[in-house]
Amino acid sequence: MELAFAGWSGILILLMYGLIMLGVGLVTYLRNRNIHQSLDEYYLGGRGLGVMVLFFTFFATQYSGNTVIGYPPSAYRMGYEYLVSVPFFIMIIVAYLLFAPRLYKLGKKYRLITPVQWFEKRFKSKNITILAAILMLYALGNYLLEQLVAIGQGVSGLTGGTIPYQIGVIFFVVIMLIYGWLGGMRSVAYTDTMQGIALLFGIFMLLIGSIIYFGGLPTSADYMQAYSPEKLGVPDGPGVVNWLSLLVLVGIGAAVYPHAIQRIFAAKSERTLKRSFSRMAWMPFFTAGVVFIIGIIGINAFPGLSTAESEQLVGMMASAVANQNVIFYWAMVLLFGGVIAAIVSTADSVLLTFSSIISNDLYGTYINPKATEHKKLLVGKLAGVVAVCILILVAWFPPATLYQIFVLKFELLIQIAPALILGLYWNRLHNKAVFAGMVTGTVVASVMTFVNFTPFGIFSGLWGLLINLAICVIGSMVMSVSVGEEDEAKQVIGM
């Protein structure tokens, strides 16, 4: 991304961010030295996150740098049809209502650390647990890869190429690894708070600057009425199907993100969790809504951009706004620092959950159940470092099918939803049906994505989910579970 204002001021801000994050990690470490002996302390911050920190860690984890950089170009190209980005973020909280209350209670009761542990507890099936772990690790790895690429591009853009892509990735990855290693979930959540505030400040300044400099929504509407009225129009048939699919896919898909679920376990109390969700329910207006307006203003500010050119929209608008005066100049430098911070904050959350699944669910459950917590933690941390090294190599030499690998993230992750959610409520859910549903859903979603087959405009992940759900429900009705198994399930759910 070309930024006219970037350069040394960008380097200064990035160095400052890096140092603050390291400082947070160090302070957390010095205050809680015992966290390296306990999975609970390290991965969940001792289950003691209060409303503000919990809210910001949910916020910074859910809204990544892509929300700021990637959403305005989509709004620019699609017009008001992309307004769907606001309600789909609200749908994530609606989806939480389906399972978070019960999962929080059970998480506390059984001292769950990762979502995979719930599968193990509920189904007691190695097949289901390992498949769920693989799906989650795949999605998390994929998500992490995206963030690494974004960090590199962001850093090189903000510093006008002074810091090359690769150095940017390495610099922030090392910082992230150090503070993550030192303070675990606490460092991650505290840095998320700082990063979330920087991001919010930056996008509001860009909005104000854009309105002053380019004119607000009415000016943009005049332009659209004259040159592209379809961007103002009501979405047509396929547009409505796409809208609906996004509401469901993103709502459920983002709600079952393993790193988001882990934050449910990290809440200090039910009241804390409820309040954080309640605040999150309004955040789409202040983030997705604001960046949507910026994209719409862009239609008038930089008309006629091709798809590739429009991807640079936020950089172009920020450059123009930064040229207005010194306040906006520094606000825009901060915005891009905030964007990078948002990417890092998403990446660190993902990495922490990735490590926890390896250390607790794979190593601690199947490979070496007798290991001490300290050893399990060490394995998780090392696995995290190895994963990041491999992903950096992939980011360095991206394979040709990278795009399709990216796309597959939501499609596959969503396949854990029926087992996760139905398992919380339905005692008669049959293990074999759950496993068959998950496997079939995964295969269907992957194949359909690779051959780009989306009947009726509905995303392949949703087709996979529908088939998965049907197999789960019908299979459980046909293969009735034994009385013993049903009683056992009743006891586990215990409500």
Added chain:
Amino acid sequence: MNQTRKEPIKNGKLWIVFGVLFAMITPWYFPESFGEILIYGIPLWAVIIIIGSMLLSAFLSYVLKYHWMLEEEKEEAEQKGAK
């Protein structure tokens, strides 16, 4: 202790309201003309979607506050006990 235990998923009425709001935030019911009427530069249909989204957020906040109560009383009793 269990008298006030509430779980949103078990309350069908809430989900009827969610269903209505979900229908409201999906643009299937607007006539074409709603794309031509502008309110402060925003097409009328989008204004209705925004209002619907705000209602959804408001209803969500209400449900979170008053219809989810599984552990709260117990936790607060424990906290008081600890003090």
